[in-house]
Amino acid sequence: DACKKAYNSGDADRFEINVVKRDGQTVTMLLSATACVSMQGKTNGAIFIGQEITQLKTLDERKASMMAMVSHELKSPLHGIIGLCSSLMDSHADGEYNDKFPAVVETMRNCATRLLDMVANIMDASVLVNNKRMRMSKDPVQMKDVIEEVLHLCQSGGGRKDRAYLQKGVKLINTVNHPLPMIQADAYRCTQLLYNLVTNAMKFTHKGTITIAAGYSDAEQLLYIDVEDTGVGVSPENIHRIFEPFDQEDSQDHSESQRSGGLGLGLGLSISREVALKHGGDLTIESEVGVGSTFRLTLPYKMHVDSDTEDMSAEAGTPLQS
Template identity: 30%
Template sequence: MKWTSFFRTIQAKLIIIYVLLILIAMQLIGVYFVSAMKNSLTRNFSQDLQERAELLSVLASDKLGSTAETGENNSIESLGAIVTNLFNMDGAEIQILDATGKVLITSNPAHMDYVGRKNTQTVVSRALQGSKDNEEYIIDEDNVRKKVVAKPVFNKGKIVGAVYIVASMKELYTTMGRVNNIFISGILLALVLTAVLGVILAHTITHPIKEMTKHATAVAEGDFDQKMPVFGNDEIGQLSEAFNYMTTRLREALLVNEEEKEKLASILTNMSDGVIATDEAGRIILMNRRAGAILGVDEDELSGSDIAEVLGLSGEQTQTFTEGTYVSMLLQMSPEAERSYMIRVTLTPIHRREFGITGTIAVLQDVTEQEKLEASRREFVANVSHELRTPLTTIKSYSEALDDGALDDPPLASRFVGVIQNETGRMIRLVTDLLHLSRLDNKEALIRMQQADVLEMLEDVADRFSFQMQQKDIRSEVRVEEGLQKALCDRDQIDQVLDNLVSNAMKYTQPGGSIAMEAAGAPGNLLAISVQDTGIGIPKKDLDRIFERFYRVDKARSRSMGGTGLGLSIAREIVLAHGGTISIQSELGQGTKVTFTLPLAANEGVAT
């Protein structure tokens, strides 16, 4: 396994490539060299034989010619001496043949029995026929390759014989074998040196790559302080510099990305709107804290949940959502629970080029208070319209009656005019109260804070309503805690609050009842003023809405008593403008107590 993994490395591949290249190059060179050497040696060997044969044919021409004319053997003997002494070759045999192909002379003593016999070799036959280029290769019984050459001998234009040479090529091939062995040894030595040099050279290439791999792995694991050493100015050195530059830029990019991610996380965490991110299948992958607060769950609990189920989307809404279109919808959450609230959900698809829709961003807004305010506004407009329509309708009816002839009846006309005046006064009071509320809402009502005597302020209120209380047989009582003298307030505004509270108490208190105004200290250096009656009281279900504008417990009775339904609302706004609070306590059939607080003057204190 270790060697298998080694052969898969670049270093092993480079070594193998170098060795194979050298091997192929040496093989090509060896084949060419050996082939050229073989051809050269063979050619020289053949040329030497041809030259010897040619020289012998020239020398034998006169000898064989004179022997043929005189029949003497002296010429043959002298020719034999020349062949034996001058043209003796190791591993070669030279024969001089007459015109009939009979062997006259042989240089091989072992073949002296060939003398007188006829040489029937093909090359000899062609030479005796006059062919000059007669040579061939033969292999003898000892498996030795030999070269055979035959040359015709001419004398005076006639063929008088032939020269036959057969030479062994064993030494030539032995020489070629030694050369091949030397060449193979050189190849092996070159391969070993190449392998060694290949290891060294491959190491110089693979070592920077290994270093870069190690540094790249460290960078991939988040260690961006890695610095790749530069080993030179070659391509690998340039790659190392590019790697270092890439690491620096990647570190800077990740730092910027982390910074942007933290900014985005901070923005998502502190957004007033809830944000939910989903994948392409609608599963929740991210939710900020505000979204969890709106849905009443922890943001980690819904990870992987289907957003359609979490928001309770209908089938049609889910289909629109999955189609990837921009959707804005108003949903009522927990309609069966005690706390029912409204949220506005805006679904925006996330598109990625070539991938289509890859997710959805859902923005959640809790619009419960907004919807309540909108409902209150609609109710307020409806109430104002209703409050104005009733007196206007009455005024119109009575004015038409006067126009139709009631003016001619003075008692009737006087009563009609009185009704018109009452309804007009009612509308004026309504409009005045609305303008007062508008100024308080828009912070346009100027509050002139000054010290006011608490006892004097309460007694003045009792004096203003004393006549009306006497008529209804209602007793009044003023109580101020000992030590309390001055309050810090706008006297005119607080007088209006007290007038509204006492007026309401008188309306709903039966004859023989009582109304008590009390001032006492309260925690926080405050003054608590209360107006308590023994009237009919207010049902508990109406206490939470009693300070709403135009809200009446008994609408018909309140309107018949001339109220506008804005008195308690104005009182609350005035008290709030002073930095105080107002509350109401009531038991049906037992009476009502309204308490509000004001700041005490700087030199006043609460008795302990």
């Protein structure tokens, strides 16, 4: 049709087609068709110029998915705040303040906290992933204390709707019973990192255990922390995307997690990996669908602060809320 249009009208036309390569891979091509006109003004055929736009199409799809995700996650708490405010205003107009007032205010606070957490994560993702310049403090950190603080924070969430919570029948196990070597790190960012890993496991583990273990190597000057769960797992074709911002695996189990506890914006793991990398460490994953996942955090005894990272020993980040 594009060839006929270009041949008959002489106007250029653009269209997309899917092409299967010899290796079986399907790619999207953007073709431009224009008439081939001789010196005498006779149309002899059509000229096609093609450009592969597979990655651009994927990027557009991810942008659309991201916008839908952000819109959904922001609308839910906003609807809650607006509805509860209307309820309070109606009660005030009727001169009635009943026993439900404290619970209504608490729910409003939880909705506002969710919004604040989302905005903070978006700002962190912008700084860590895109701008790649962040301020880091150099603190003496005992990761055993950080682990205990994070687990206490997660266990005390108690079903609050502004954060992830343990499903019934899931046990949170800490096997770190002895102090670990002191390391030089940003204490707030390490707490944020480990909190993201544990709450991520809580979202996708509906039965079984979430276990935190740790080890170290004096020879390599490295500290290891494993967060292992018996959750839904990640499929092999999606595991390379797990640390991409605004990216989440689309499956029935993950949809169930969204209904039961909320998936968020898909920023926690990407932020966590960038924090690990900026310390000179790493964050990796091993996973099997239906069996579970193990995230391994590696941190050096001494921070590696590069030219893109500022030292900010005097300033701390916004504390996590219990």
